Amino acid sequence: MADSKSAGIRYAPEDPSLPKPWRGLVDGKTGYIYYWNPETKVTQYQKPSCSQIKPDSPNNSVSESLCSSVQVQQSSQVLNQEIAANDDDDKNGRGSGGRPKFDPGEKNDQVCNRIGDRKEADQPNIPHDSGGSREGRSSDRVEVLPAVRSGPSAESYRRQHEITVTGDNVPPPFTSFQAIGLPSEILREVLKAGFSHPTPIQAQSWSIAFQSRDIVAIAKTGSGKTLGYLLPAFRHLMRCRNNPQLGPTVLVLSPTRELATQIQDEAVKFGGSSKISSTCLYGGAPKGPQLRDLDRGTHIVVATPGRLNDILQMGRVNLGQISYMVLDEADRMLDMGFEPQIRKIVKEIPARRQTLMYTATWPKEVRKIAADLLVKPVQVNIGNVDELVANKSITQHVEIISSMEKQRRVEQIVRSQEPGSKIIIFCSTKRMCDQLSRNLSHQFGAAAIHGDKNQSERDHVLNQFRTGKSPILVATDVAARGLDVKDIRVVVNYDFPTGIEDYVHRIGRTGRAGSTGVAHTFFNDQDAKHASDLIKILEGANQRVPDEIRDMASRGGFGNSRSRWGSGRGYDSGYGGRDGVARGSERESQDRYCMLLFK
Structure with a gap:
């Protein structure tokens, strides 16, 4: 049974209807029942309902089983949680949850793709053993991290913070930074910055972004949207492990150089301890230093559309590895006439990508480009979207x-x-x-x-x-x-x-x-x-x-x-x-x- 580190978590009574090897877990503090697959180290809130899963499959998971139920396949993507690592993980140079510390030069064997590619090595919350073997890891030692459950508590949180969501199987929001399974070094920077809990746009968009789904997020300025897309970007990088010298993996487009440099500052502040590199490209400054940064290799490019197009035409940046793209202040970029540049940039990016669009308003021009660039996005609204509103603070x-x-x-x-x-x-x-x-x-x-x-x-x-x-x-x-x-x-x-x-x-x-x-x-x-x-x-x-x-x-x-x-x-x-x-x-x-x- 679980040791003192996971006190309050116990196995639920045997349930014959649960497919093997799933087990039920009970949170002693809340009484909530979770479901855990000891082979894939995945926890979820929804009960697995497939009756046909190969018991001898070494990579047994709902998304790779004989189960053809779309509902179960989607439920396997809901809020994957960290499994506690050995007590000496940090001493061995691992991050939280036993994940090895991010090596920016390491190339993952798995191809970093969009929704649906859910191999075990790509799961953001599954710890990777340095020896490649799971032997010796106790299956009793399970830590279920706190999060808002789907159901009344999630709906209550959304009502309280004026969050409305549109889309299929939208996961519940996170209400604590600890719940999202960040590496310890990034979590340390977040807490050091003085943030006590996620903002509403962060809480809801994180749980969606961690499922590799496209998002349209509509929220007023000052709502915390920058961390809303940067923290999922960091997790995405740790899954992909692309070689930064072959090109960036994450692209953030911004309407102004002021905003671009601010995003860059946040990326360095929160990602620097994990050796995540970023480069800022904007006009009004010499191209030389920016080109040298690209030549050295970078994981993240933050850019204004005009300068990025200039550098693309020079053949000095390769966007072929981009699998996570953000359009920040999309309404402002369209107001400034950047739509042609944005569309040129998108032609250089693989179609198989995750795209997140953040905007303060939702006019028809923004809706049109969202329909063209995003695939089945979940829309997250904070406050009234149909009317322009001012911050009540x-x-x-x-x-x-x-x-x-x-x-x-x-x-x-x-x-x-x-x-x-x-x-x-x-x-x-x-x-x-x-x-x-x-x-x-x-x-x-x-x-x-x-x-x-x-x-x-x-x-x-x-x-x-x-x-x-x-x-x-x-x-x-x-x-x-x-x-x-x-x-x-x-x-x-x-x-x-x-x-x-x-x-x-x-x-x-x-x-x-x-x-x-x-x-x-x-x-x-x-x-x-x-x-x-x-x-x-x-x-x-x-x-x-x-x-x-x-x-x-x-x-x-x-x-x-x-x-x-x-x-x-x-x-x-x-x-x-x-x-x-x-x-x-x-x-x-x-x-x-x-x-x-x-x-």
């Missing part, structure tokens, strides 16, 4: 204020914050961005970022902002999405953006990863056409709507018809004054996405 203040009063008001907001608080101020134009940054830098320490900055200048500004040396970042929409800086307390919309989607993504720079935040938005008659959409966002997040905004919406999106220069009062500001300074010439020079610089 952000307190939104909208102020009716004239253009002449904006700078004085923004100085008031900055002074009201604790010293050193990180603040992002969004302007519509590069000219206003530079001007406001100069005006604020003398008193508060501000820096500007926009499309006219070269890569080294942008990197310097972002580093100054992250470290707090310049706690105020004045930016155009170039930083509205993808920028992930911790502890941003306040966002100020100095100019209202050209669309409500950009408004949601701008304010989404604060209130991330479970934190709260504040957004101040300056609004005037020139922005009246956005009044109705803004009301929907405010009401959807349970925020107060100023009466002036409702008046603008009731007039059909027009400002004060009596006098363009009429006065208005500021919400939460106590300001009044004239409004409506035209910004048409500034709008014409707006660099909303800086598409060329993001190549």
Whole structure:
């Protein structure tokens, strides 16, 4: 029977209906019954129902047996769990669960394929014995790691976190990092980073990704999606063991170089201890260092579509080993016109792959490319997908204020914050961005970022902002999405953006990863056409709507018809004054996405 390490786990009474060699296990703490195959070291929640399994098969598993039941074949893929290794596994250089530590140069004999190729050596949770033999391993020593069961508890978790899933046989979410069977070195980095439990998008997408299934994940910014696809990517690499000098195995496409470098940082942070190498390819920087990284060999490539296409045309990267592809911020990539580049890249990647798409919105353009690139994906939605919604952790203040009063008001907001608080101020134009940054830098320490900055200048500004040396970042929409800086307390919309989607993504720079935040938005008659959409966002997040905004919406999106220069009062500001300074010439020079610089 199980020793002290697996206390609370015992064999269930004999069940004649169980096919050999499956055994029932009872979790003494919860009373849940699990099913364990001692030959394949697979545990699952659903009871195996096939009556014909060869008892003498050395690689006996549901997916390789005589059983033709599709239901049983799929159930064998549900939440494979780690079997406890010998007490001295770590002393012998193994990772958690007895898995040998990842050797990046080792080539697996098995071909790393999509769903359905479930050979024992490819199972992500099965420990590999260094001697190639299972003799001497006690079959009594079973550890069933905690996870949410399918059934009421899983449904309760989904309701609590506003998770909806669409697809066949969707596995229950994981609610702890320990439950997913990560190697100890990666788990150590995750816990060291201060994460106590998975975010909802991580909890649900991990259990699906570990089954090698395609995913469309729709969640607001700041939801933890980067780890949502990186941790399954690490596990995928450990199964495949491809030679990195023959090309990468994992590809992550990102719309902007800022987001790409942030993903790269996370990949290095959490995968470095396992000797997982990654390379970041983006425009606006010399190709030489990036090409040298590729020549040295890499497991993961994080890239913007334009730069990756350039390097593909040079013949300097081989995507023939890619079997795990991620499209991050797919809606933004399509907004920026990257669809042709994405499709060119996909033509260079094997069709047999796992594809994960992450997006904040779900317009028809994103649905179309998802239908073309993904195979029977499971769709995971966090919150309401049909409507654009703002993070409810952000307190939104909208102020009716004239253009002449904006700078004085923004100085008031900055002074009201604790010293050193990180603040992002969004302007519509590069000219206003530079001007406001100069005006604020003398008193508060501000820096500007926009499309006219070269890569080294942008990197310097972002580093100054992250470290707090310049706690105020004045930016155009170039930083509205993808920028992930911790502890941003306040966002100020100095100019209202050209669309409500950009408004949601701008304010989404604060209130991330479970934190709260504040957004101040300056609004005037020139922005009246956005009044109705803004009301929907405010009401959807349970925020107060100023009466002036409702008046603008009731007039059909027009400002004060009596006098363009009429006065208005500021919400939460106590300001009044004239409004409506035209910004048409500034709008014409707006660099909303800086598409060329993001190549």
